[in-house]
Amino acid sequence: MTVxxxxxxxxxxxxxxxxxxxxxxxxxxxSAKALVILQSPFISRNRWTQISxxxxxxxxxxxxxxxxxxxxxxxxxxxxxxxxxQNAGVHVNVRPSIHEKMAIIDEQILWDGSLNVLSHRNTRExxxxxxxxxxxxxxxxxxxxxxxxxxxxxxxxxxxxxVTLTAxxxxxxxxxxxxxxxxxxxxxxxxxxxxASVSQQTVSSLEKGQNNVTLSALCSLCHFLDLEVxxxxxxYLSASDERLAD
Numbered sequence: 112m113t114v115x116x117x118x119x120x121x122x123x124x125x126x127x128x129x130x131x132x133x134x135x136x137x138x139x140x141x142s143a144k145a146l147v148i149l150q151s152p153f154i155s156r157n158r159w160t161q162i163s164x165x166x167x168x169x170x171x172x173x174x175x176x177x178x179x180x181x182x183x184x185x186x187x188x189x190x191x192x193x194x195x196x197q198n199a200g201v202h203v204n205v206r207p208s209i210h211e212k213m214a215i216i217d218e219q220i221l222w223d224g225s226l227n228v229l230s231h232r233n234t235r236e237x238x239x240x241x242x243x244x245x246x247x248x249x250x251x252x253x254x255x256x257x258x259x260x261x262x263x264x265x266x267x268x269x270x271x272x273x274v275t276l277t278a279x280x281x282x283x284x285x286x287x288x289x290x291x292x293x294x295x296x297x298x299x300x301x302x303x304x305x306x307a308s309v310s311q312q313t314v315s316s317l318e319k320g321q322n323n324v325t326l327s328a329l330c331s332l333c334h335f336l337d338l339e340v341x342x343x344x345x346x347y348l349s350a351s352d353e354r355l356a357d
Contacts, residue, residue: 170200283320
């Protein structure tokens with residue numbers, strides 16, 4: 112007997128019209144923890160003015176906001192809106208010939224439909240809200256909305272996949288964070304090395320970015336500095352770095 116695979120069913124799907132959309136969407140924006148991606152081919156000054164405070168509040172909370180617009184050339188209103196978006200602290204990306212309207216919140220929620228979020232005025236539209244990380248990731252890849260110019264530059268990546276931030280530079284950044292945390296805890300290199308069962312030379316070299324220590328040694332050092340070693344999505348880096356700098 113052949114068993115057919117179960118069709119993938121998102122956790123929750125809700126459909127909104129132009130009247131009910133903005134209240135729920137802006138609730139999602141206000142609840143965003145680290146990332147908001149919005150692809151709205153068109154933008155108008157009036158609509159942006161109505162909803163801009165929600166995006167500004169996100170930026171103040173160190174939420175990364177990436178907006179993708181269709182290139183409108185030298186249109187005066189378009190150019191003026193670009194300035195307002197940039198002043199609000201969002202990442203503005205201008206692309207030729209895009210039409211899809213979508214939004215993503217924290218890689219957990221996908222909004223998809225016919226409504227231009229940044230320009231809608233009085234047309235009949237539909238937007239579907241889907242809670243599904245799988246569908247979010249598929250949409251991100253399909254529409255290349257993970258290719259924000261600002262985020263790529265911040266992560267040290269080039270559009271062709273090359274790396275501008277070398278392994279040595281990354282190791283140096285880790286060493287600086289280790290040293291800063293050790294000093295905050297008023298701990299000597301010798302004391303840290305003893306607790307982590309590594310040599311003092313290992314600690315010294317790591318803090319100088321001169322030694323590529325094993326992962327187990329790094330985890331041990333971090334443990335005694337009350338730090339955690341774990342991979343995290345790139346879009347959480349901005350929020351965590353800003354909080355560490357405060």
